[in-house]
Amino acid sequence: xxxxxxxxxxxxxxxxxxxxxxxxxxxxxxxxxxxxxxxxxxxxxxxxxxxxxxxxxxxxxxxxxxxxxxxxxxxxxxxxxxxxxxxxxxxxxxxxxxxxxxxxxxxxxxxxxxxxxxxxxxxxxxxxxxxxxxxxxxxxxxxxxxxxxxxxxxxxxxxxxxxxxxxxxxxxxxxxxxxxxxxxxxxxxxxxxxxxxxxxxxxxxxxxxxxxxxxxxxxxxxxxx
Numbered sequence: 001x002x003x004x005x006x007x008x009x010x011x012x013x014x015x016x017x018x019x020x021x022x023x024x025x026x027x028x029x030x031x032x033x034x035x036x037x038x039x040x041x042x043x044x045x046x047x048x049x050x051x052x053x054x055x056x057x058x059x060x061x062x063x064x065x066x067x068x069x070x071x072x073x074x075x076x077x078x079x080x081x082x083x084x085x086x087x088x089x090x091x092x093x094x095x096x097x098x099x100x101x102x103x104x105x106x107x108x109x110x111x112x113x114x115x116x117x118x119x120x121x122x123x124x125x126x127x128x129x130x131x132x133x134x135x136x137x138x139x140x141x142x143x144x145x146x147x148x149x150x151x152x153x154x155x156x157x158x159x160x161x162x163x164x165x166x167x168x169x170x171x172x173x174x175x176x177x178x179x180x181x182x183x184x185x186x187x188x189x190x191x192x193x194x195x196x197x198x199x200x201x202x203x204x205x206x207x208x209x210x211x212x213x214x215x216x217x218x219x220x221x222x223x224x225x
Contacts, residue, residue: 093123097132104135105209113139130160138169142211146177157187165208167191168198172218184221 100115116139119132133156140149153170160166171188174180188198197203201219204210210218219225 093119100135109139109142134166141214164191164195172221175221176217
């Protein structure tokens with residue numbers, strides 16, 4: 001019995017009820033630490049996202065603005081249609097004017113008169129139609145309608161004042177057909193001051209392609225015959 005008591009006395013007694021409480025604090029501490037650590041990546045991710053989003057948003061906004069700028073057209077479709085119509089009319093008028101001059105150079109003044117008249121009547125809203133009036137006046141003079149030719153020359157000499165050809169042609173016509181040497185001299189002075197070539201009959205005949213009747217009238221004026 002004595003030996004049993006000795007053994008029993010050497011056994012570790014169970015720890016007191018307060019022993020388990022000594023381990024609660026470390027467990028609570030570990031749990032809080034894990035929660036804190038787990039919370040860190042979430043915060044970092046949130047911070048990173050917050051920094052990246054504005055950059056991405058800026059790119060999207062920039063691309064949207066660029067697309068809008070490229071699609072914006074300050075000219076309306078109606079304005080484009082009007083511009084195209086005007087361009088077509090200008091091309092047509094120039095084509096008719098060139099055709100009239102080509103026929104004039106070939107000596108076909110009757111057909112040339114048709115093309116010059118076409119430009120004068122249908123495209124008079126364009127400034128260059130005044131040059132068609134000059135060609136028309138020369139053609140009219142050749143086909144025998146000298147009164148209308150001179151009236152056209154007088155009118156164009158005002159609207160195209162300073163255009164030497166019309167002044168020279170008017171001088172020749174005034175001298176021969178209107179018997180007005182002083183008026184003819186004034187017109188010819190303007191023409192030759194601007195372009196001395198009009199004193200040369202070969203120039204008006206071969207370069208300017210004047211009709212034979214007007215060349216003859218200019219020759220009579222120059223020679224005072």
